[in-house]
Amino acid sequence: xxxxxxxxxGGEGINPTGTLVxxxxxxxxxxxxxxxxxxxxxxxGIIIGGAFVGFGVHFVPVGGAPAAMGQAPxxxxxxxxxxxxxxxxxxxxxAWAFEATGDFAIAVAGGAVGGxxxxxxxxxxxxxxxxxxxxxxxxxxxxxxxxxxxDTFPExxxxxxxxxxxxxxxxxxxxxxxxxxxxxGTLIYLALxxxxxxxxxxxMQAEPAAIQPLAISLAGIFAIGFFLVNAVLAxxxxxGTIEGPHDPKFKRVPRAIIGCAxxxxxxxxxxxxIVLNTGM
Amino acid sequence: xxxxxxxxxxxxxxxxxxxxxxxxxxxxxYLTYLNVVTGIAVFSFFGGIGAIAALWxxxxxxxxxxxxxxxxxxxxxxMVAFGAGAIAMIxxxxxxxxxxxxxxxxxxxxxxxxxxxxxxxxxxxxxVMIFSLMKLSIVGALTMLGFAAMCTGTFMFxxxxxxxxxxxxxxxxxxxxGAQTFMVTVLPEFASSLIGGAAxxxxxxxxxxxxxxxxxxxxxxxxxxxxxxMLAIEVGFLSMFVVAVMSYAFLDIxxxxxxxxxxxIGWVYSYKQYIALSKRDAYAWLDAKPIMEVGGNE
Numbered sequence: 001x002x003x004x005x006x007x008x009x010g011g012e013g014i015n016p017t018g019t020l021v022x023x024x025x026x027x028x029x030x031x032x033x034x035x036x037x038x039x040x041x042x043x044x045g046i047i048i049g050g051a052f053v054g055f056g057v058h059f060v061p062v063g064g065a066p067a068a069m070g071q072a073p074x075x076x077x078x079x080x081x082x083x084x085x086x087x088x089x090x091x092x093x094x095a096w097a098f099e100a101t102g103d104f105a106i107a108v109a110g111g112a113v114g115g116x117x118x119x120x121x122x123x124x125x126x127x128x129x130x131x132x133x134x135x136x137x138x139x140x141x142x143x144x145x146x147x148x149x150x151d152t153f154p155e156x157x158x159x160x161x162x163x164x165x166x167x168x169x170x171x172x173x174x175x176x177x178x179x180x181x182x183x184x185g186t187l188i189y190l191a192l193x194x195x196x197x198x199x200x201x202x203x204m205q206a207e208p209a210a211i212q213p214l215a216i217s218l219a220g221i222f223a224i225g226f227f228l229v230n231a232v233l234a235x236x237x238x239x240g241t242i243e244g245p246h247d248p249k250f251k252r253v254p255r256a257i258i259g260c261a262x263x264x265x266x267x268x269x270x271x272x273x274i275v276l277n278t279g280m
Numbered sequence: 281x282x283x284x285x286x287x288x289x290x291x292x293x294x295x296x297x298x299x300x301x302x303x304x305x306x307x308x309x310y311l312t313y314l315n316v317v318t319g320i321a322v323f324s325f326f327g328g329i330g331a332i333a334a335l336w337x338x339x340x341x342x343x344x345x346x347x348x349x350x351x352x353x354x355x356x357x358x359m360v361a362f363g364a365g366a367i368a369m370i371x372x373x374x375x376x377x378x379x380x381x382x383x384x385x386x387x388x389x390x391x392x393x394x395x396x397x398x399x400x401x402x403x404x405x406x407x408v409m410i411f412s413l414m415k416l417s418i419v420g421a422l423t424m425l426g427f428a429a430m431c432t433g434t435f436m437f438x439x440x441x442x443x444x445x446x447x448x449x450x451x452x453x454x455x456x457x458g459a460q461t462f463m464v465t466v467l468p469e470f471a472s473s474l475i476g477g478a479a480x481x482x483x484x485x486x487x488x489x490x491x492x493x494x495x496x497x498x499x500x501x502x503x504x505x506x507x508x509x510m511l512a513i514e515v516g517f518l519s520m521f522v523v524a525v526m527s528y529a530f531l532d533i534x535x536x537x538x539x540x541x542x543x544x545i546g547w548v549y550s551y552k553q554y555i556a557l558s559k560r561d562a563y564a565w566l567d568a569k570p571i572m573e574v575g576g577n578e
Contacts, residue, residue: 014403015400015401018396021403022401024398039551079352080353080355080359081355112299148288181320190495204441206467206468210467210470213471213476214473214476215470217476217478218475220481221366222366222367224481225362225363225367228362228363229363232356232357232360233398233402235352236398238351240351241351255401255403256402259398259401259402262397262401267367267393267394274374
């Protein structure tokens with residue numbers, strides 16, 4: 001039993017049986033939520049937020065270990081770490097905006113800006129390190145021409161590498177990814193906060209004002225849990241590195257959206273059990 | 281990038297580890313109930329021991345999952361384990377004395393759903409995916425429950441969300457004889473509790489780092505099971521030490537100090553064992569000493 005298995009099979013395309021079963025799990029979660037007497041609007045919010053997270057992670061240019069050695073384009077760390085960074089920054093931004101204004105739209109926008117800002121700072125500093133410290137130009141290996149600026153890459157790409165640095169399209173993808181994941185994380189947080197702010201005072205028999213810190217903490221901890229689950233599912237879909245929206249792997253995004261929606265629906269249903277009166 | 285990692289065949293099979301891990305984690309968590317039975321909180325550190333047992337088992341499960349080459353690095357498995365485990369653990373604590381059992385069952389169900397999403401919807405097609413994510417979710421949930429029980433002395437929802445009580449006095453009606461009476465009500469304080477103060481997130485990441493680190497640090501051609509598992513115990517005790525320091529906020533000084541002492545003794549012992557095992561597995565080593573100052577003209 002020296003080697004347990006080979007490389008992950010991770011084929012392209014959608015598995016119809018799996019997807020169908022997944023959609024059944026999603027619908028059953030919604031039905032169970034309705035049957036227990038909860039409003040299904042927050043659960044829909046959680047599902048949409050989870051799908052946003054799964055979608056947004058695919059935009060983030062992830063290079064992994066090869067990028068650290070200048071042999072592949074992208075930011076030199078794993079998908080889950082980058083997504084957690086962008087999403088949690090967005091989550092803090094959104095939570096703070098909601099605390100300050102109490103307005104749903106401003107809070108969601110604040111989350112998106114928080115995530116986008118974090119990713120744009122990361123991408124800029126990564127490129128500064130690549131260009132001025134490692135001395136490598138930005139060149140993509142997957143496309144010959146930058147779809148936005150029209151810059152050509154093959155002249156700058158070193159032999160034997162898949163490209164290096166962070167071209168503009170990857171930078172652009174990183175910022176879009178930060179915006180979308182931050183938006184998704186904030187949506188999940190706000191949906192959970194709504195459930196706990198109304199549900200906890202009833203079940204704990206306490207004043208809504210006294211229960212406020214508990215509701216915020218619970219929603220925050222759950223949102224982090226949801227976020228990491230969705231980010232890792234999306235990371236599994238990418239299997240390693242991705243350059244950004246121009247990468248061929250980006251075509252796999254539909255199944256990540258379905259997978260994240262199903263996982264979010266079920267986890268959202270479990271998280272509502274907190275405000276269910278179990279009599280204990 | 282698909283790097284094939286090799287998993288060593290160990291003396292202990294995965295099922296043996298699972299049985300030990302679950303039993304010790306559950307027993308350890310339940311032993312903290314002695315706090316309620318005896319009225320003193322010195323038994324809280326058993327929760328930490330239970331959490332370390334879960335981490336010990338989990339680091340072996342991660343090894344088997346990651347040997348398939350997920351392409352995302354070992355840490356992602358630790359993160360998804362605790363993301364799912366946190367949801368199961370908080371929902372599970374609602375069920376009173378049955379909380380640890382309910383937590384285990386909920387975590388298994390959530391892990392199965394996430395594993396199904398990863399394996400069949402996202403098309404990973406890894407034979408051990410669903411079962412591994414079930415186990416990892418259980419590990420995450422039991423670790424968080426054990427550390428939370430150690431930190432606060434209880435594994436029940438009310439103990440985790442109520443930090444203390446404040447008395448509020450309001451003047452009531454004037455009683456016969458002109459004496460003023462007061463109505464005293466007890467108000468629970470939520471912001472100073474483990475969950476209300478969001479100190480649970482610290483436990484979340486302490487556990488997640490302790491779960492993903494052992495295999496991430498030991499993987500390679502000569503990875504051996506006993507060394508990886510000893511590292512899991514070592515980082516487990518290190519996390520337990522931080523939780524013990526946090527427990528000064530929630531427990532009395534004696535009980536918290538017992539936790540600190542137990543975790544420090546455990547950490548020193550397991551660290552020495554780990555260094556000894558590393559030297560055993562190393563090809564050669566050099567006990568480097570500072571460069572000696574040589575006097576005279578040399």
